[in-house]
Amino acid sequence: MNRRSFLAATASLATAAIPTSAPALPSAVQPDEILTSQPDGLNPPGIRTAGIKMLPVVGGKYKVWTKKLGSGPIKVLLLHGGPGFGHEYLEALESFLPQAGIEMYYYDQLGCNNSDQPDDPGLWTLARYTEEVEEVRRGLGLEHFVLYGHSWGGILAMEYALNYQQHLRGLVISNMTAGTQSYLKRTAALKLMLPPDKLARLNALEAKEDYDSPEYEKIMMDDLYPKMICRVQPWPDSVNRAFRHANDKIYSQMQGKSEFLVTGNLKDWERWDRLREIKVKALTIGAQHDEMDPDDMKKMAALMPNASNAFCPNGSHLCMWDDQEVYFKHLLRFLHSV
Template sequence: MAPTPTAKGTVPFREYRTWYRVTGQPGSGRPALVVVHGGPGSTHDYLIRLADFAEHGWPVVHYDQLGNGGSTHLPDADPGFWTPQLFRDELDNLLHRLGIADDYILFGQSWGGMLAAWHASTRPAGLRGLVVANAPASYPLWLSEMDVLRAQLPPGVDDTLRRHEAAGTTDSDEYLEAMLVFYSRHVCRLDPWPGELMASYLEAVTDPTVYRTMNGPNEFHVIGSLRDWGVIDHLPRIDVPTLVLSGRHDEATPVTVRPYQDLIPNARWEIFEDSSHAPHLEEPERFTEVLGTFLDTVGAPGARTTTVSGG
């Protein structure tokens, strides 16, 4: 079998550059699968396995959002520069620059799921389907559920976390050690973490500008500009088939995910019983099956008539 073609480069976005990678050949008969990573302030690396879908005829587009990875870094930008609208505009720009805006499917993970849902709510003509993976519908919901998950940590862990949060010492080794207890339960339950997940984590640590400005020091202490933001009001306007994914042990708990199921008219929800925030890494075979079935349903009409079962 011939190797799947891969193209990498950057496209202009305002006076900046957005890095992208295309695996497969757009325009070859199936919609492009556009992968929107989380964070905000992470990179595409931890989602690179989705490129495997190119072997089944789906052109797969990864990109690094502005401020991280291969895209333009802006460590001195005013905090007000980093907004959800900036990243929605960047996604819109990428779709048009790559010439795929008339035929694509969006896969958004975590923050990227919120961004993808917001984009979908504008009803772009070329969008064929939407996948919202491990994404809360709002940060107020997320924060309320973080308190629930933190209360379930081993004795003393949350006390340590809160002591450092109150003191502003979230960079301390003791805080980091306690933080990793939460991460090993609710971010990725594999030990050790896969290399691609570590790659994204280290990229965010190397330049934490976006993550710290919009989110905060970690996943469960959201004190950045996103703390009051959400997409709940936009969900009823989404008019494409939507697959919602989450893990049984996910930091995106059912309470935070349920609005997608309840408010998007044509949404199905699949829960991965042995996963937390990264089912594509934690249960890769089942993930491939579930996503592949959905892609066949929305991207190749008539190829399959089965639909993904609800969670």
């Protein structure tokens, strides 16, 4: 019996076993630490749920997973990268934000990790994901909040700001440029870091479009990703889990088969000429060794009317891990400033 069948079969028994009211709380527990007792499709009503809440998206057809950590007047919704990864590699943030009095929300986008994973290619579009973020905002009851987007999440954050800026208190675009062409220019340059023999093999495999070969993956994982994705060795468990749980179907449809060739539905995405429309207070974050050009992050900040830029000199794409001190100094300063 699969998980969904098991849950359906035991739903009536579980309902019968649940008390009609929540158990009494220790006096030290404040009411705002309790999630709503309304059913969300995952948790029984009337109990504390460790901040986890399932929210309806696509008009209620599917549900996505969210988790609240910390409590405070500054509320930050996190948009993870990919497309097709989950929130896990962002777990570094929970070592810094809640302790600083910042309320943060993980959210696995539809098709990713803990959220529903329908096999429907029609769902994997930028426009639908943008509307999904708005559905999540409403489901969490967020207003005047900070939207944080990393990598692909940065694309999503820009799109959301261009459509729903009235709900935002602040915007963080971490390690994402404002257009596919500038991204491809940067990755083409980084590919040249390879030794001549491996560069020749990578080019030969790409010429045959043999992106799924073990040799291609080995060159990426052994020679390129440790330089431009995450320079901490070994990789933190959070990063490894994110890679293990990635949804390759979403990545392939939206990005393509390779970091160096965008053939998916993001291939024509460009927002450089619209950045001036984002007037909310914003922060862009770049890193020296990132697969995104840090100069692009500076340029983006200059084009937005109320933005600043942070630079991580020792970081790569996941500079929240490999340049933590600098990354969180800038991020926390910005969050407290809004």
